[in-house]
Amino acid sequence: MIDIDSVRKVYNEDVVAVGDVSLTIEEGDFVSVLGPSGCGKSTLLFMLGGFIEPTSGTITVNGTQVTSPDPSRGMVFQESVLFPWMTIKENITWGMKVLGVGEEEREREAEEYIEMIGLSGFEDAYPNSLSGGMKQRAAMARVLAVNPSVLLMDEPFGALDAQTREMMQHELLDIWSQTGQTCMFVTHSIDEALYLSDKIVVLSSRPSSVESIIDVSEHFERPRESDIRETEKFTELRQQLWGMIQEEVTV
Numbered sequence: 001m002i003d004i005d006s007v008r009k010v011y012n013e014d015v016v017a018v019g020d021v022s023l024t025i026e027e028g029d030f031v032s033v034l035g036p037s038g039c040g041k042s043t044l045l046f047m048l049g050g051f052i053e054p055t056s057g058t059i060t061v062n063g064t065q066v067t068s069p070d071p072s073r074g075m076v077f078q079e080s081v082l083f084p085w086m087t088i089k090e091n092i093t094w095g096m097k098v099l100g101v102g103e104e105e106r107e108r109e110a111e112e113y114i115e116m117i118g119l120s121g122f123e124d125a126y127p128n129s130l131s132g133g134m135k136q137r138a139a140m141a142r143v144l145a146v147n148p149s150v151l152l153m154d155e156p157f158g159a160l161d162a163q164t165r166e167m168m169q170h171e172l173l174d175i176w177s178q179t180g181q182t183c184m185f186v187t188h189s190i191d192e193a194l195y196l197s198d199k200i201v202v203l204s205s206r207p208s209s210v211e212s213i214i215d216v217s218e219h220f221e222r223p224r225e226s227d228i229r230e231t232e233k234f235t236e237l238r239q240q241l242w243g244m245i246q247e248e249v250t251v
């Protein structure tokens, strides 16, 4: 369980990036964060990752306070973070190597994740020879290979074309259903948040706090098909969320 308790972040003593956020995320839940531009979504995610320290308040994961980055919390960024001088397989096994996992296990795990993420046949390719979508899949495999219990994603599909983005959303749900990780997903896309999430957290404009939490799992069962986007309920929830964010922008 993730417990975010009265977390505030002030940059340079005057930019209140996160005002006062309290939130509980159950183990295995897929939670997306929406909110007006600049309301502190990425800052909140980086604090969860342990990359940035809150100015006040605490974040605990399964009872342990987050004070620094940890391999149990994997992070996927908008631009895939891969070493260009390493092959896809070397990139994926790198984190395990750093953690001291033996070669045989590294090979076995890498093969499993390469298959899971649909990159079989590209093990020995270098990142520059892959498409944007393939690079992002490899970046995800690299994070998943160290088996984090929490997956933090900052607009991971934001740089992809619409079609690839939809495919990646589907694949992410497929992987998540197999791994059961707790996911926190930051996005600007209401549709993406609705399709992927159990819950959607809407943040208010700066200084941000939790404006509302929408329970999507109440309305859509899993596994989800992409045609849930055509349902009346989806349209209704999209309009509700759009209204909330618009209201925050104009406050």
Ligand SMILES: Nc1ncnc2c1ncn2[C@@H]1O[C@H](COP(=O)(O)OP(=O)(O)OP(=O)(O)O)[C@@H](O)[C@H]1O
Binding pocket: 011, 012, 015, 016, 017, 035, 036, 037, 038, 039, 040, 041, 042, 043, 044
């Ligand atoms: N390192 C930093 N130093 C100073 N101010 C920062 C820093 N990082 C972010 N900010 C400011 O903090 C606020 C929140 O930024 P953040 O990127 O967390 O918001 P966001 O909701 O993710 O934004 P967006 O929706 O545009 O991606 C913004 O006003 C931003 O300019």
